[in-house]
Amino acid sequence: MTQLNPSELQAYLAQNSQVEHLFMAKALPYLNDENLKRAPARRYNSAIIQRQADKLYDEFTAQIHGKITQQLHGHEDREDWLRFIDSNNLLEELEDSMSELSFGDEE
Template structure:
């Protein structure tokens, strides 16, 4: 059995944590605010804004995937991936990190 690919990791996060929901709680208001700064005739509809948020979340999952892959170095089984996620309380850590997530130049 092969490692989790980013799509499988995203499905795992969605099924087993609140990471995606918490990410969207941060991303969507930011993207909506940014959209309101656009000229009225050039504003995106809500479907496009949601697509932008989904794309950002996909990029986030790919970064997490890359970090897990670096830690496992060559260990390719899904069991090894899930074991690392569980042993390091990765789901809880990702959920917690969502509360500190910010977009744009807020800092």
């Protein structure tokens, strides 16, 4: 068995929590607002906005993956990962942190 890779972590979050939904509920309005500030001829279409939101979510989950990797100190077992996520209430913590997520202040 191996550790969860970032894609598997994303899939796990999607199946077991509202983290992705909550993240997108903040990211998409922010990106759409930023897009409206662009000159009309230079505005992005909705597919590009969605790709930008997906990229932000990928970066977010990569950070979470890195933090879990540090905490587990090289444990490679998938079950260790799932136990860590469960025992630290990580899903609930991430969902709660989404309420405090703000994109507008990050400039």
